[in-house]
Amino acid sequence: MIDKTYQPSEVEGRIYAAWEGSGAFRAGRPERRDAEPFCIVIPPPNVTGSLHVGHALDNTLQDILVRYQRMRGKDVLWQPGTDHAGIATQMVVERQLMERQQPGRREMGREAFLKRVWEWKEESGGTIIHQLKRLGASCDWSRERFTMDEGLSRAVIKVFVELYRAGLIYKDKRLVNWDPKLLTGISDLEVEQVEKKGHLWHLKYPIEGIENEYIIVATTRPETMLGDTAVAVHPGNERLKHLIGRKAVLPLVGRRIPIIGDDYADPEKGTGAVKITPAHDFNDFEVGKRHKLPLVNIFTPEAKLNLAGNAEFMAGVSPSDELDATLALHGKDRFAARKQIIDRLEAAGLMDKIEPYTHTVPHGDRSGVVIEPFLTDQWYVDANTLAQPAIAAVREGRTEFVPKNWEKTFFEWMENIQPWCISRQLWWGHQIPAWYGPGGKVFVAETEAAAKAEAKTHYGKEIALTRDEDVLDTWFSSGLWPFSTLGWPDDTPELKRYYPTSVLVTGFDIIFFWVARMMMMGLHFMQEVPFRTVFLHGLVSDERGQKMSKSKGNTIDPLELIDQFGADALRFTLAAMTSQARRDVKLSAKLVEGYRNFGTKLWNAARFAEMNGCVRVAGFDPTRTTETLNRWIVHETAKANREVTEALEGYRFNDAASATYRFVWNVFCDWYVEFSKPLLTGADGTAKDETRATAAWALDQILKLLHPFMPFLTEELWQVTAEQGPKRDTLLITAPWPQENFEDAAAEAEIGWAIDLITAIRSVRAEMNIPPATKIPLVLAGVSAQTKARAGRWAEFLQRLARVPDISFADTAPAGSVQLVVRGEVAALPLKDVIDLNAERTRLDKELAKADADIKRVDVKLSNERFVANAPEEIIEGEKEKRQEAEGRRAKILEALERLKGAA
């Protein structure tokens, strides 16, 4: 028995357990050994994270594809797992330590701290997996992986060593984006440019040897002047080029710095002269290299001034009171120092002017603090070399982006890709497999023993090595995800069977972070693309289109929506919102509620079927039904099946969702269920039996089509309806996807006529305020023999749905009746008592005007010689048919108006 109402909370857990218990999620099941493989690797969520709406969207779409392909009979692997999320996780644990007033990580030491992080991972690592299950995700959990588990770590080490040996990973000392809060270098992608209102300070540097002459430089970062080692002027700058070769005296320091000629100095920008701080600016670093300028690093890693005892800073500087005052700034934070430096420059009359200035300032995406270009040793990947095969693969269509326009974004970035800084000064992550011997000689090897052996060969004796302390960027390991999870570097059967994976589903925001890196790594190590298709969906935002963020307080918790409306309702909403044209998916509880109602509608339709004895019949063949109504629903089912299938094949999730919605609600519930009532309660045993069987069959088809979107409710109905009729040989999750292809134009025409007639009569009833209970007669005037026959067959149905108990025929409409034109024929409602002749005339005049307009629009086209000459034949034919239809309609309306005159 189907319960009166569907209770998601009571059903979902039980159904999920049934799926897991059946082994349906597992890849490589024996019975599908010969089936085509279909594989998706999950974008691994942060292991200690929890499910937000973005995950809900991403995983709903993946689950829809996975369930669809599973029902199509494929051997499906949805590979799950989690990411160690280096910086994010380490920050969480450090924050915990702070909140609990426990010793910080540096006091604890590396080993104890890592133990602590692993404990936190064990404690919270199951959360998001559990939440994905609540969403209904049908991953093969037996294959769950973690980026820092033994196998994946082995893959990371091997990749690092091989890329190093191939010269594609190298260590370099250069400026890096340095996060002074997290005390680590980060990659370009982890830097966010934030627009800030600030100032442009114009500083006057005295020229050595010329009294009262200055060169003025403009800067947004006055404190870096302490690290200036030159002033640059464009060699073609007529106004300033005479100063090239002279020296400026750096205020507050006294260092003599050369005025150099360099194209970098744009005469149009700023003052035309630019201060050069090679240790603290990427462009200046390049200028410094060209002119062999010294680097003066004035900061500590925390971005505090480092002056006293700083040999670089002190080089070439003579003692003075001014210098002493500057040295007093030692240890000050960069922003505090800025203020004091400005004050002192102003006091010394060396501040030419201060302008308000809006510019973008780089911030660390995790820490939120201003990034400092900082000179350090870091490991880099030669991304440019690895990018070339990835670019080629997309150009050649071996991997295809959906929607396709994202390929352009991919190319833009890949073609201008910069070396990828992969080392992080953190502890949580894959420690870099590099060991150092005396003199900094580096040995990169898969194990310490191997490194030692290399060192022994090199030094000719056993030697102690120290390991590089840094770990790798999290994205380095996630870049290997499509093959590391399948067992690489071992030569596993899974790699052979499921690589390349079928499709990757992810948000467009991580094309660079993740998609591009997987393409590079996959092509390099597997000699093959990691996925055939990349489906990129939008980002979830709130109702107003604002990005959801904790700080804005506008987040929607998907678990709350699941609690409130059920997982199916949330899933259907997310699918319905995913169109390829949009970049944001605006989610609101109201929408989810609406699709919860849709689920309830189907639930009640199933209850209706059950109450009316619609039990499945073994060996039922939908193509052999004889009742027009049943042939019609078979026809409509096939149509819906085709629509949903085509939409899913094209990743048009919204189209797939709306096709199922329309079919279930507006076709099956609105019309089939209503039309079936007379048959199900009637006396004709044969017709009744066929209708029962067809209804049960159609409901089964609905459950199948809807299952990828609403897996819980459909599986529950599949189970309950299994209580009667033939035994089901499978759960719905592994039931075959509908294949029917049954067209029946005759049934469509007949039911279509009935629907149109009923709709027209209802419309008149509403307009004329005829109470629903009032029964009125129907006269079909001058209709064809076919229509007469139809009317005979559908009398009972029309009576029920349009409340017309008496159906008769006449040559012309009786006087004083409302005359409707339905599919070219007149249906008259004799309503002498209620009819308002004037209102009726107005109504008919309106219809006449519409018919005239339709005819005129077509005539304009058809009378246009160039249209007739150029338009395709079928379009012209279509126009002619339209005209004929409108002409027929017009004639009937004119006749109706004539009769109305007669009545008056």
Place this chain on the structure above:
RNA sequence: GGGCGCUUAGCUCAGCGGGAGAGCGUUCCCUUCACACGGGAGAGGUCAUAGGUUCAAUCCCUAUAGCGCCCACCA
């Protein structure tokens, strides 16, 4: 500076070369035996603006305006 996208019914959005669509909201009617998380009937749009291409433009092209995102850079 470079790139991408958006502007369609009150709201949120589909559609995209040949008859303007959905959901929500709204108006009117209905406690009809699956469902009020429901049923029935309506109202509501010069598809941002201006040009162009075409027999035909909401849809293609160009420009303009407004909104948004990404990348780069800023002395």
